[in-house]
Amino acid sequence: xxxxxxxxxxxxxxxxxxxxxxxxxxxxxxxxxxxxxxxxxxxxxxxxxxxxxxxxxxxxxxxxxxxxxxxxxxxxxxxxxxxxxxxxxxxxxxxxxxxxxxxxxxxxxxxxxxxxxxxxxxxxxxxxxxxxxxxxxxxxxxxxxxxxxxxxxxxxxxxxxxxxxxxxxxxxxxxxxxxxxxxxxxxxxxxxxxxxxxxxxxxxxxxxxxxxxxxxxxxxxxxxxxxxxxxxxxxxxxxxxxxxxxxxxxxxxxxxxxxxxxxxxxxxxxxxxxxxxxxxxxxxxxxxxxxxxxxxxxxxxxxxxxxxxxxxx
Amino acid sequence: xxxxxxxxxxxxxxxxxxxxxxxxxxxxxxxxxxxxxxxxxxxxxxxxxxxxxxxxxxxxxxxxxxxxxxxxxxxxxxxxxxxxxxxxxxxxxxxxxxxxxxxxxxxxxxxxxxxxxxxxxxxxxxxxxxxxxxxxxxxxxxxxxxxxxxxxxxxxxxxxxxxxxxxxxxxxxxxxxxxxxxxxxxxxxxxxxxxxxxxxxxxxxxxxxxxxxxxxxxxxxxxxxxxxxxxxxxxxxxxxxxxxxxxxxxxxxxxxxxxxxxxxxxxxxxxxxxxxxxxxxxxxxxxxxxxxxxxx
Numbered sequence: 162x163x164x165x166x167x168x169x170x171x172x173x174x175x176x177x178x179x180x181x182x183x184x185x186x187x188x189x190x191x192x193x194x195x196x197x198x199x200x201x202x203x204x205x206x207x208x209x210x211x212x213x214x215x216x217x218x219x220x221x222x223x224x225x226x227x228x229x230x231x232x233x234x235x236x237x238x239x240x241x242x243x244x245x246x247x248x249x250x251x252x253x254x255x256x257x258x259x260x261x262x263x264x265x266x267x268x269x270x271x272x273x274x275x276x277x278x279x280x281x282x283x284x285x286x287x288x289x290x291x292x293x294x295x296x297x298x299x300x301x302x303x304x305x306x307x308x309x310x311x312x313x314x315x316x317x318x319x320x321x322x323x324x325x326x327x328x329x330x331x332x333x334x335x336x337x338x339x340x341x342x343x344x345x346x347x348x349x350x351x352x353x354x355x356x357x358x359x360x361x362x363x364x365x366x367x368x369x370x371x372x373x374x375x376x377x378x379x380x381x382x383x384x385x386x387x388x389x390x391x392x393x394x395x396x397x398x399x400x401x402x403x404x405x406x407x408x409x410x411x412x413x414x415x416x417x418x419x420x421x422x423x424x425x426x427x428x429x430x431x432x433x434x435x436x437x438x439x440x441x442x443x444x445x446x447x448x449x450x451x452x453x454x455x456x457x458x459x460x461x462x463x464x465x466x467x468x469x470x471x472x473x474x
Numbered sequence: 475x476x477x478x479x480x481x482x483x484x485x486x487x488x489x490x491x492x493x494x495x496x497x498x499x500x501x502x503x504x505x506x507x508x509x510x511x512x513x514x515x516x517x518x519x520x521x522x523x524x525x526x527x528x529x530x531x532x533x534x535x536x537x538x539x540x541x542x543x544x545x546x547x548x549x550x551x552x553x554x555x556x557x558x559x560x561x562x563x564x565x566x567x568x569x570x571x572x573x574x575x576x577x578x579x580x581x582x583x584x585x586x587x588x589x590x591x592x593x594x595x596x597x598x599x600x601x602x603x604x605x606x607x608x609x610x611x612x613x614x615x616x617x618x619x620x621x622x623x624x625x626x627x628x629x630x631x632x633x634x635x636x637x638x639x640x641x642x643x644x645x646x647x648x649x650x651x652x653x654x655x656x657x658x659x660x661x662x663x664x665x666x667x668x669x670x671x672x673x674x675x676x677x678x679x680x681x682x683x684x685x686x687x688x689x690x691x692x693x694x695x696x697x698x699x700x701x702x703x704x705x706x707x708x709x710x711x712x713x714x715x716x717x718x719x720x721x722x723x724x725x726x727x728x729x730x731x732x733x734x735x736x737x738x739x740x741x742x743x744x745x746x747x748x749x750x751x752x753x754x755x756x757x758x759x760x761x762x763x764x765x766x767x768x769x770x
Binding site: 180314414432438454 | 743
């Protein structure tokens with residue numbers, strides 16, 4: 162099992178180098194120059210050259226990339242072009258907000274998705290089964306950020322059930338922390354929840370038709386305990402795959418929800434750095450997101466080994 | 475074929491004869507959801523083309539005295555923060571969404587389909603390299619890549635959609651490659667090569683017809699995904715430039731005014747939702763039609 166995990170890790174690591182390299186290459190070959198954006202109106206050629214030199218932009222791309230990788234491995238992501246702040250600090254300070262939001266959204270997705278799929282599978286083609294199927298397939302088309310706006314205007318602005326927009330760290334107490342995350346988490350978790358429900362319901366349907374389930378039912382076990390004790394583990398594999406894919410989407414979606422709910426996360430930072438062409442911050446954001454996605458994919462791969470020992474070889 | 479037996483909504487269709495295309499189309503037309511979805515999209519396209527004729531007002535005409543008004547006889551869907559008519563902006567926004575969707579899905583198709591067929595037909599080191607690159611693109615967070623590309627090329631709807639198209643191309647690549655590999659060693663392909671057909675002719679005449687049906691499905695789903703992606707990029711201010719109307723940028727205004735004009739979030743949101751849903755159901759109709767024709 163450990164060797165299996167190690168192999169997967171080795172396969173995943175190159176991505177951490179490739180994606181930032183692609184960004185470097187893109188920025189290098191793109192028209193326009195961040196130095197011009199920083200120099201203000203009507204800059205002299207000397208001033209442009211000075212800014213380029215200060216930012217290290219006059220060096221060849223591979224040299225800059227090599228330097229960036231070397232510093233990144235030492236935890237240094239450079240200094241923001243705009244804010245004159247250390248990028249590592251900037252990202253780490255904001256990462257907890259984004260990670261909290263993503264975790265809450267994923268927990269909502271797993272809990273509700275599994276709950277509805279299990280309840281639906283108790284009576285295949287029953288009324289509840291059909292409602293779950295219908296609602297989930299419609300929920301997949303709901304844009305998360307729009308749902309976020311609707312939830313906010315309904316529960317925060319009109320009914321005042323939730324605190325004003327913003328974010329409080331976990332250190333302020335679990336309840337306070339959660340109260341700021343419930344609505345954006347729900348908005349962000351709706352789509353993965355619907356997918357988990359559909360996927361788990363469909364794979365439970367397949368598993369529940371197999372012989373060992375028939376055997377368990379013949380021994381007189383109730384439907385619920387058959388589903389929970391015998392079917393769930395085998396039906397879980399495709400669900401884990403769906404979840405793995407979705408983490409990257411949820412991470413992306415957190416950008417819009419952070420802006421709607423005015424949360425000091427990475428989303429606002431990323432959008433601002435794009436508009437200002439703040440390359441170091443952007444690279445830091447890319448590296449952070451890629452790392453998260455690589456880690457999650459790794460966990461997904463390892464979980465295949467847990468659910469299905471045949472994969473481990 | 476266990477997958478079809480557990481399909482959530484069972485359809486009582488018998489297999490039918492005829493060419494793949496006609497039976498596929500007939501199978502699709504028999505499903506109400508597919509017809510409704512297709513009808514909605516058709517209507518949307520007509521409205522988008524005829525936007526200047528259909529729209530009751532100039533979408534950019536400001537009327538600051540009537541800002542953020544709820545729906546009324548004069549403005550059926552109310553007005554926005556500059557007093558512009560929301561209905562007219564929704565109608566013109568349909569143009570942006572559809573053009574953006576076609577740009578993104580079109581680019582993804584143009585990149586993914588030929589590369590996928592080449593990878594599946596030629597095999598060898600070229601395939602290994604292509605698969606690696608596409609896999610790397612698939613495991614990168616899509617919006618992050620889109621944001622990066624927009625950062626490099628500058629904000630703007632075409633740049634944003636180029637980014638989305640590039641990101642979606644691995645979907646087309648995978649399907650094209652898999653379907654090519656499926657038929658690569660069929661007797662009729664080998665016969666075509668033995669008869670002296672050039673590689674291009676074999677691919678165009680014999681492989682492409684097998685690859686296209688599943689590609690139609692991917693295209694439909696991708697068009698929906700592109701509409702959703704365009705709206706979130708425009709929402710973030712990385713898509714259309716003001717004052718042009720886009721459903722996504724209209725939601726930016728709605729989010730900023732949710733305390734005074736809560737109704738404003740509904741028209742653009744519902745339009746995005748219905749468009750994405752329709753593309754999904756259209757794709758679903760294609761998929762069902764495909765599994766049925768394959769089962770024959």
